[in-house]
Amino acid sequence: MKAILLKELKQRRWSLVAYCLAALGFLWLYISLFPYLQEQSQNYMKMFEAFPKAFMDAFGLEGDFFLNVQGYMASEMYTLIWPLLTIFLLLSHAGSAIAGEIETLTIGSLLAQPVSRARLYIVKYVSGVIRLVIFVTATVLTCMPIASIYHLAYQPSHFFTFSLLALLFGLVIYSFAFMLSAIFNEKSHVYFATGGVLFGMYVLNVISALKPALKNLKYASIFHYYNPGDALIRNHIDPLALLIFAGGSFLFFAVGLSLFNKRDISI
Numbered sequence: 001m002k003a004i005l006l007k008e009l010k011q012r013r014w015s016l017v018a019y020c021l022a023a024l025g026f027l028w029l030y031i032s033l034f035p036y037l038q039e040q041s042q043n044y045m046k047m048f049e050a051f052p053k054a055f056m057d058a059f060g061l062e063g064d065f066f067l068n069v070q071g072y073m074a075s076e077m078y079t080l081i082w083p084l085l086t087i088f089l090l091l092s093h094a095g096s097a098i099a100g101e102i103e104t105l106t107i108g109s110l111l112a113q114p115v116s117r118a119r120l121y122i123v124k125y126v127s128g129v130i131r132l133v134i135f136v137t138a139t140v141l142t143c144m145p146i147a148s149i150y151h152l153a154y155q156p157s158h159f160f161t162f163s164l165l166a167l168l169f170g171l172v173i174y175s176f177a178f179m180l181s182a183i184f185n186e187k188s189h190v191y192f193a194t195g196g197v198l199f200g201m202y203v204l205n206v207i208s209a210l211k212p213a214l215k216n217l218k219y220a221s222i223f224h225y226y227n228p229g230d231a232l233i234r235n236h237i238d239p240l241a242l243l244i245f246a247g248g249s250f251l252f253f254a255v256g257l258s259l260f261n262k263r264d265i266s267i
Contacts, residue, residue, distance in 0.1 A: 005127055008097075008123070008124060008127035009127055009130065012093060012131070016134060019085055020139065023138070026081055027139065027143060027146060030076050030077050031150060031152070032150060034152065035150060035152070068153065068155075068233075069143070069147050069154050070154060070158050071232065074162075074229040074232040074233060078140075078162070079228055082139060085139075086135065087173060087195075087198060089132075089135060090128065090132065090170060090173055090174040091177050091190070093127075093128045094128060094190060094194075095181055095187030095188075095191050097124040097125075097178060098178075098181040098260065099181040099182075099183075099184045099185060099186055100187040102186075103186045107265060118257060118261055121182065121257050122257070125178055125253060129171065129174070132171060132174060135170075136166050136167050140159060140162060140166055141159060143159055144159055155235070158231065159232070161231045161232075161235050161236070161237060162228060162232045164237065165226065168242065168246060169245060172244070172245045172249045174249075175249040175251075175253045176197070176252045177190055180256075182256040182263070183256075183259055183263075201220065201222055201223055204218065204220055204221045205217075205218050205223040222245075222248075225240065225245065
């Protein structure tokens with residue numbers, strides 16, 4: 001099992017490095033601009049005050065995001081860019097882990113090893129979780145040393161709180177995609193199915209904020225429970241979000257494991 005895990009991590013190490021470097025590039029850019037933007041904050045705030053509150057809520061913009069670097073990063077980096085990078089990273093791993101092996105006919109050599117299907121599934125799943133932990137550490141906690149370079153004040157506890165939220169948000173998406181990888185025979189099907197579901201959920205979240213009559217639709221979207229502003233500005237995570245992310249991750253993992261154990265795979 002250890003050999004398979006190390007092989008999984010080694011095979012996909014450069015894609016992880018690329019995603020981390022891309023995210024770090026955005027982090028550095030945004031943080032380096034913050035001192036200048038904060039000087040012009042009054043002008044920007046007047047502009048944002050003209051926007052309807054529903055618009056601000058729909059796109060995760062906080063009214064006081066220029067007050068400190070946490071609020072600024074919550075609105076600029078962690079509301080859209082970071083989730084997109086995370087989703088692409090996790091989908092690429094989940095799609096290739098099982099469906100990709102079936103598609104390229106390499107699953108036979110793995111199943112021929114003296115390792116049960118359950119263990120193989122768990123090892124491949126864990127390799128993705130390790131990548132997620134590394135990515136969250138590299139793209140969230142590194143905000144603090146970068147902010148220190150520019151002599152910006154920050155509250156470490158807020159970044160650790162958001163790290164937990166980010167980890168669980170990524171985990172539930174990864175678990176869902178990994179479950180689909182155990183069902184489909186082609187990784188492209190995993191990408192399209194997961195991407196379609198996530199896009200639909202994002203649209204629901206935006207529509208629910210813009211249309212008061214449809215406000216209850218937000219509860220059907222995981223993006224409603226992913227609130228970087230709440231974590232980074234107020235150092236708070238909704239307990240319901242923790243329950244949904246953790247519970248959903250476990251459910252998708254268990255269902256995927258059961259289906260992978262039972263399905264017939266032609267080698």
